[in-house]
Amino acid sequence: MTDERGHLPLASEEMENNVREVFPIKTDPEEFAARDGVGWLDFTFHEYRFSDPELDSWIHTVGRIVTDPRALEGVQRKYLSEAEFIAVRKYMEDDDLEEDTDF
Secondary structure, three states: OOHHHOOOOEOOHHHHHHHHHHOOOOOOHHHHHHHHHHHHOOOOHHHOEOOOHHHHHHHHHHHHHHOOHHHHHHHHHHHOOHHHHHHHHHHHHOOOOOOOOOO
16 A cells, blocks of 8 residues: 555445455456446545555556546557447447446
8 A cells, every 4th residue: 555545544344345345356457447447437446545455556546547538548448349449438428327238
């Protein structure tokens, strides 16, 4: 955990366990953000710090990407096929982001 996150509240043990269950932290955080970031545009887990340094780093990397439209587009271009990229960008432009779509 870096000093730059020292001002953030520490996640509870329950939150840390839930985050571990929800997120595939063995997956590269850039690839996760590229493939699933569109579903996490309201991502707030990076507003906490985690006692596990690997989890903390992973969460903060994902948070940085999904909250920065240019960073998100960059990793989408890197990891997605052209068809996947077009589909996810169209999905992001739609007014109704709540509706699930199959990419």
